[in-house]
Amino acid sequence: MNKKILNNPEKVVEEMVEGMAMANPNRLKKVEGFNILVRSKKKQEGVALISGGGSGHEPAHGGYVGSGMLDAAVAGPVFTSPNPRSVLKAIKEVKTNEGVLLIIKNYSGDVMNFKMAAQKAQDEGIKCDYVIVNDDIAINNPEDRRGIAGTIFVHKIAGAAADGGYNLEETKEVANKAINNIKSKGVALAPCYSPSSGRPSFEIGENEMEVGLGIHGEPGVEVQELKSSRKICKMITNNILEKMEYDKNSQFSLMINSLGATPLMELNVMAKDTLELLKNKGLTIYNCYVGNFMTSMEMKGASLTLFKLDEELKDLLNHPVDVSIKL
């Protein structure tokens, strides 16, 4: 059912970004004239981190701006990449002597616009580099894999590295190590709705689920009959593990992410099923995150992410953060 609590659908992103800044004045500031959130207290030292993309994935990415994570989040229109000018503005707002690292989700619009902004920044003498997150193993070809909930782990690892004095090259390197170790996949039970047109992002039968969906309202790579939590978790976890290199000593962080409207009741049933499954395989789960981390507005469904850790990544994952949600 398409019902939203909004004012003007054409201004929803601006109003949302303003609301986030107003609700968190000690942590966030909106850049005037742009849908960009930066830390209220600009970081003076260390690599600055920027992420962003189309809106509709909240708390991504404005909710991850804060001590220990991002320095800025650039919000495009709903499910549409922000333009290069906005990204460049964010770069100029947060740049430090150590440089700026962009964390880009692997969608063609985001990649094009963020890379253009990085190039322009470099042309103006600003140290700027980027990494591309592609954790969605629903797509076979790694180059075409989308960035989904695993992106939050990259924010956290890179944020801790920047805080710990890693330089730009080192921060990029550890972010890429994380990216190589992060794999995700999701299912959707019900679509999300465009705030402007009111249309659902896809049609789906009463007893069906989309498997391997993206987070921009696109349908999955296949439609299956809706299954039990245990069967869904088993299918996704096995899919992910098939694409990973690991052994019996590997340790993982697990994320159970709601796509927006899936209640914690269901997410915690999924947590139980997935943790039991991994335990039965003899694998060690270092820690587990359950909640709304990367959403598609009110889409019903969930994604699972496995992040294979080593000692360096574990230390960075433990670095304290002050952002909008508990991490």
Place this chain on the structure above:
Amino acid sequence: MNKKILNNPEKVVEEMVEGMAMANPNRLKKVEGFNILVRSKKKQEGVALISGGGSGHEPAHGGYVGSGMLDAAVAGPVFTSPNPRSVLKAIKEVKTNEGVLLIIKNYSGDVMNFKMAAQKAQDEGIKCDYVIVNDDIAINNPEDRRGIAGTIFVHKIAGAAADGGYNLEETKEVANKAINNIKSKGVALAPCYSPSSGRPSFEIGENEMEVGLGIHGEPGVEVQELKSSRKICKMITNNILEKMEYDKNSQFSLMINSLGATPLMELNVMAKDTLELLKNKGLTIYNCYVGNFMTSMEMKGASLTLFKLDEELKDLLNHPVDVSIKL
């Protein structure tokens, strides 16, 4: 649309509680044979705090067990009070020399069962008392007002008091001071669905909203045409302020709470509208919480809560906590 990721609807509460404990082994432990979550490390000193009620309101209340907040959460069946035997078990699990305070939401089943458990505990020589939260001003008669999202503030105030060495009487007193200063009201745009019957909690028209709903799937006290965020926030905020005593120097904490399926995009638009409205009235907002705090599974809608603060309440509200969400 009723679609859930579950296994057996009859076992959903047990599986969810197990999942919460498994996902947070450093913070939570399930009491064997009961749907009770306690801290993995039992508190040895200070008043112990217990809350609970029917399931379906997650993260309430298991998500609020942890350092600085609750010592135990008792989960009943979906939207049904836990029985006195379970509450008594929780009391015995967490009791300290300083005693136990029960934080009860004002629903007849909860009040009856928690009070019976408190009486039994007292009969067995355990110091035990309770407070009743009734923040829902949709109901006119204060005695009949339900406990909704404002309950989280009571957990936080009482938790900080217990940590700060308040005795049982003092903890109860400050919790009651908080309760008197907390008022909430909500709207619902779409119902939630019973995991067992699959039935919606109410029927609602395409262009309607329920105003003044409870969190147990019950419909609101009136049906209105769906309005803009600005109009909804104005109506609720004015309703709340009419029931409060305050002056120009009053300071408030504001909570914008999703009933389950309302995305952060909409909640943050509501935050902007409400904060602007309060500012225009000359009122001071001390801080603001935006997110899923007290839900009705996948119900679509939101509630607003205003909590009038004094210096003592501000200090207690600032006390650090380690629970499942950022508070």
